[in-house]
Amino acid sequence: MNKLIFRVVVLALSLTTMFTTSLRADEGMWLLQLMKEQHSIELMQAAGLKLDANELYNPHGTSLKDAVGIFGNGCTGEIISDAGLILTNHHCGFSAIQQHSSVEHDYLTNGFWSKNRSEELSSPGLSFTYVDKIVDITEQVNNDILEGNVSEAAAMGSKYLAKVADKMKANSEYKGKSYIRVLALPFYAGNKTYLFYLKVYNDIRMVAAPPQSVGKFGGETDNWMWPRHTGDFSMFRIYADKEGNPAPYSVDNVPLKTKKHLTINIGGIKDGDYAMVMGFPGSTERYLTASEISELMDAVNTPRITIRTAYLNCLHEFMSKSDKTRIQYATKYAHSSNYWKNAIGMNKAIVKNKVLDTKLAIQKRFQAFAATAQDPLYQDVIKNIDANVELSSDLMYQYTALTESFFRPIEFLAPISLYKDMIKALKSKDKKKIKQLKQDFLESFDGIYNKDYDSAVDRKVAATLYPVYTDLIPADKRPSFFKEITEKYNDRYDLFIDAVYDHSIMSSKKNLNAFLARPSVESLENDPQAIFTNSIVNKLQELKKARIPLADKLAMYHKTYIRGLGEMNTAEPNYPDANFTMRLTYGNVKSYNPKDGVHYNYYTTQKGILEKEDNTSEEFVVPAKLHDMLVARDFGPYAMEDGNLPVCFLTTNDITGGNSGSPVMNSRGELIGCAFDGNWESLSGDIHFDDQLQRCICLDIRYMLFILDKFGGCHHLVEEMTIVK
């Protein structure tokens, strides 16, 4: 076992240019806890940062990191007042906004502007998570491996890591604090392990959100695109108990007195300015081999594109016909289309940016290095990965087709564990259990027929996707219900779908009541919805099971490969793949040339909103009030020197999904923007950072303030903030 996988070498900055393999200036999602050790802080300072490491991250005191947290489950938010005010993206707050919306109070369409704190709306299920403490537990994990307590592969697994984490918490100052979550995660493909103590606040209230025509301006057309004109922000507030500790919602809760909030700078930005983003990038796979990237393109992205195209077209048809359906399916549509477009763009970008060639070149270098390296495992590791891909890619393809066709889009799935329990209870004639299960059936029914569910839509989705799936997957690899269709429904899948949606126990309250009146094993076993659900779940498990040995092996190969890459590039600091932990990326405000003859400027203005305005297209509607304000050009302190209103800007920061809502800060750590997207050219960024073309798209903080203050009339919120020029 190699000891320190991850090498720390004192780096003389002037040397970087001597290494042909030197890391690109802007690439890197750096670990805050390693800034000093890795000397990445010195790279940042050389690039223009005016703060020292402790001001960014201080394990023993307050720092910028204490103004940044996880918003909900997949976004970043930052604190911008001492009263717990959170800034994040509109698309991060989207499900909360939707949750509060109805045809009567359509906050999606009209926006939401609370006039005082009593109007702030509690959003059940929403949380804000601070990173309280980070501990390096690599040695402990390595000891466990050495002592044979855990296998090397299992040491990267969530089961083992959860156990370690719980044990650590029980022996720490956090013992017994239920609002502290503890999480251990592997980094550098398992070459390093960190433990995170997370403080989770659950009383989060909606404070302000612009209408979609601002917060989602440009819709799907502009998503992943530059030039951009989206006011993609929303505001929430953390509430806590009187002591400032996390507490479930209560009217007695008060706004959290935050120990750190970001200062906002409205002095403006220039091309080339230093910019950094702190946040929670979700996942990257920068250390993939060329074979793995091909697998990603062919076995994940391609079937995903095919299936989602059909799904989204189907939803769109319903949504354009009814406001009710539009509101019900808005979030589902947005989620699906986001990574639909991502998959399309990624495949294109991989080709355009010649990512495979780049990876092959790295592999070639690695192979040469391996021949001289001490570790004998390096020699064959790429060959092993390639062989593994050979075996796994068909499984991956099937897996993608199955989940994309049946698990994500189709909501009408039977609660099969409930069905199993009922069968057991009926067989053993356990009356008490049967009575209790009947209640569970009723609850489960309400769960399916929630406020955002429309059975007619779901049925049509199923009818749309069945043939798409069968086009992709040959008969012998399909879930068993297709056999049922052949045998019992004369190959008519539409009849099967009708049976599922009309004749299942859960198909209607009437059916359910009839069943509950006379529950029988037979009706449960013959239930079409249960047959369908069991069948796809079984298929999924079969595929997962088949992949486990391959995945375990691959994890080990990756651990070796990444260790080797680290050794090969010892002279440079190294960052691990994103895993939704806190990172810092630094770079510059920067324009770029997307194609021959075309230059993209680093910022956009209100002029572009008026250019794009099209009140006949729902994506490009501009609210009349905003239109008038933009034409009148009364932008107050938020205008640029030339009198125009800045809207969005570009930086070279290395971000990915999860970074949405992240603060974009200047060299003094002051908030200048809010990151919300990557550009089209960066869609292969999760597997390869492209220095020339990859950009982070940020909302200019001045546009946010203009909308909040002048358009939304929330001057009281602006007064809470610390604003400098």
Place this chain on the structure above:
Amino acid sequence: MFRRSLLIVATLAASLSTSSVSADEGMYMLTDLKAQNAAVMQDMGLEIPIEAVFSNSTLSLKDAVVHFGRGCTAEIISDQGLLLTNHHCGYSAIQSQSSVEHDYLTDGFWATRQADELPIPGLTITYIDKIYDVTAYVNKQLSIDPDPEGINYLSPSYLEQVANRWAKQEGMTLTKATQLELKPFYGSNRYYLFVKTVYSDIRMVGAPPSAIGKFGADTDNWMWPRHTGDFSLFRIYADQDGKPAEYSASNVPLKVKKSLAINIGGVKEGDFAMILGFPGRNWRYMIAPEVKERMEITNFMREHVRGARQEILMDAMEKDPAVRIFYASKYASSANYWKNAIGMNEGLDRLHILDTKKQQEEALFQFGKETGTAAYQQAYDQIAAIVKKRHNASWDREALNEALVRSLDFMSQKEGEKTPYPAVEKLVCRKMIHLYMDYVPASRRISIFTLIEAKYYGDIDRFVDAVFADPKMKTRFGQSIKNGLDRSAEEMKVDNESYDRAHKVWVAGIMKMREKNQLPLYPDANSTMRLTYGHVMGYSYRDGIDYLPFTTLEGVMAKEDTLLSEFTVPAYLKKLYQTKDYGSYARPDGRMPVCFIGDLDTTGGNSGSPVINGKGQLIGLNFDRNYEGLSGDIAYKPNTQRSIAVDIRYVLFLIDKYAGASRLIEEMNIVKD
């Protein structure tokens, strides 16, 4: 920055008048340059004396620029009469020599020896020998000649008589190849006379394949960024004495007196550039109601009628290569102004040209008040009233013209001549008749529709079959169309005459106002030789997007799409790109330049014009205008209008490296700085 000195003029102008001519606007008469533009041009970067650009008495740049055919410009680039023009200008010549066996459209054509150069019957080039301002002479003649209908001042036949009279008075000796052209300018407030020499033995020397010369085709037409190698080469032949002559095997390449030196030193943003050429038509002196009329009638019909016909043709062309070759040129010429019409309307809206026009009108009314005349207000009112009155007549005429005159190819065939693709023609004919009926109400249609109703009970299919089966029916159809045109001409005759008179007054007003404000003057384009100057420069396309002034071969490769015929890249060009075998034509950064743009004021007819640097050397070949500038035919907007040129280095690279025609390179006079 590079407009420094002009700024003074522009600021002065802005303070004096809202209808100022912007810095780089203007298609100037060559005879006006010395007095009106020379100082500004020299300030902007012209390094040679203005007499070297144009002179009636010594050789100048104008002697290396000729009218190519009737609608394009070409320049002479060797002392052996080698002509450079656009691929799309040479297109019908290339097509006329092409067959399925020798498909020069697809494969390109390169004459390896002079003897292989292909004569193109019917193709001519025209030299402009002299240009004279004869306003005073014509006005004097008009005052003494009888003019019962009062239309002599515009009548081509009358003006031809005056031209001959003038030549006689001047003691000019006219040969058979000499032509005199006397034309009205500025709505006939001025007259110029052109002495020309026409050569008619013109031979095709070289043309790249359409995949280069028409790269991007309709998708990229009128668009920037552009990557088209839009050029072709021809040669002037003359008799042994260098005199114009009909084609003869014994003719020899013309030893020209003047040809352009070619500079491959490269162009930079901000460089001075000028274009000499023959801009066809524009309408900068229209008033707002005329602009609306143009948008709602002419452009509307072009967009919709041509769009419908093109759809049918494209469908047929995709199915059969022979059909493709036969209709290629017809399709291209239709599509060209179809897209132009769409883009012009978009631009007129986006740039609020109607508002600009209204401001100009207000300024002239104000000027009228200041100078104590109501004439301009009256002229305006007359024009506005005429536009209103002629609405139905122009609408019907435009519908007739687009649907039944321009679109029905078979109708122009002589008796007994076979229609090559009757099935295609029939499809088009049916569609066009239906469209005409959609646009023109029954009471205003041409007479044949009475017959269609009476004899075929309105069944268009049967009528079209009859036209194709029965020459008599075809003749009747043709006669009815002709009668319709005649009738509408007659209907509009009085209005048009009043319009001409009012327009003359209106233009005279603008001229006086400009003269008073010391602004340069230029007349609307009318296919006579003009000069425009400006700078090589990009533009801001949309908020956040700037269009750069240059494109490179990288962009050709990025646009390559093997599935689309418009964006196919020839394999050999790809090979040259991969091996970077660019010879001495690459940019300093190692890339191969392809096209560039500048704020030069051009229009159709300028195709093939030389783009010339401050030293009078050829740096590019003008071939198009950007989409955002299409409303420029009505009003020039300096921030959006750009003319598009092929970089001369790309042309030479293609001749030299791609075609291997070094014998042509050797003829040229190439300099690097």
